[in-house]
Amino acid sequence: MLSARRFFRLFLKATLIAGITGFATLMIGRHIMISKAGEKADQIIQALELENADDLSDQDFTHLTRLVFDNFEQTTHSNYPEIIAARFVTNHRLPDWIRLPNGVMEMLFNRGECNNAASQLTFVLKQLGYKSRQWDMVAEGGGHSALILERDNGDQLFLDPFFGLVAVDTEAGQLISPAHAQQLIRKGQHPDEVFRLLSDGSDASFYQSFASVKMAAQGDNLILDYSLPALHGQTITIGQLDSSIADIMSGGSNNNISAYWHYVGHRYSREWVRKLKAQDDLILEISLIQDATDNILTASPAPSVEGKTLSWSLKKGEEITFTDGEAKLSLSRLNSYLDVDRIVISPR
CATH class of the missing domain: 3.10.620 (C8orf32 fold)
Structure with missing residues (x-):
């Protein structure tokens, strides 16, 4: 033996x-x-x-x-x-x-x-x-x-x-x-x-x-800066709570902020820096399909997080910057992004 x-x-x-x-x-x-x-x-x-x-x-x-x-x-x-x-x-x-x-x-x-x-x-x-x-x-x-x-x-x-x-x-x-x-x-x-x-x-x-x-x-920062649509006292909703990104992509394009707000984190290129600028005093709420994960949320200023919903209170002229390259890899999903289910923009 x-x-x-x-x-x-x-x-x-x-x-x-x-x-x-x-x-x-x-x-x-x-x-x-x-x-x-x-x-x-x-x-x-x-x-x-x-x-x-x-x-x-x-x-x-x-x-x-x-x-x-x-x-x-x-x-x-x-x-x-x-x-x-x-x-x-x-x-x-x-x-x-x-x-x-x-x-x-x-x-x-x-x-x-x-x-x-x-x-x-x-x-x-x-x-x-x-x-x-x-x-x-x-x-x-x-x-x-x-x-x-x-x-x-x-x-x-x-x-x-x-x-x-x-x-x-x-x-x-x-x-x-x-x-x-x-x-x-x-x-x-x-x-x-x-x-x-x-x-x-x-x-x-x-x-x-x-x-x-x-x-x-590729390798240089690609700045994607857009203005949130003017509200004129109304609430704008992009997408529905249906666990689908398709309506976010089409709705984003229709509202002139591009089709690329269907995720937070990094999905396409780590050189992308996406920005949203407020044309009014407003509340921006982004509802996710997956649970929010700190190491994938790269927005500045950081959002308030409640469940799967991220929210910001912005004054006219303020902007949010999403630096995609800062998102970390999720070992459980083998990607670096979270899908967006719905975006709601309402007067503050």
């Missing part, structure tokens, strides 16, 4: 072997995935038939964006296993030897939402030696992500591989940045003149309201 000391030594040895084996398997798997993603990126690059791979032209970047658009499978379903996995395996909190480079999962599975298409194009551009960043945009009716390419001379080019278009200054005959595109539209150019469709399936619907879109590069 084994002595306790002998058993313990064997147990430690087996654990060490299992740990080393697991580590080696993880490293080998990571290497294979990156290698396969690189092969797929090379296939796209070969299809470009580049004359000079060291100095791509606007036409080359346009062609590349169209290739990704034509081959990427668009989906609005974020519950596919690989899409969920991509959020975790590329998380910046993971050590380098585990974390996958941005775009690897998208190259391997070739489907996803707008941010996934941007990640795939980012990966291909990196293979070519170009830097790019995801470009996040929020309109009153919804949000979208595309890409900005950063040239060595500081120029930025706007590429959208999900909707299949690029931003163009037609007079100058060159690709332009999203800020330049917005400036042209605010000066009177129609969005259809600024955003060039690249394929039969391209869609510029989102860009029709581009003049008022709020936007920033």
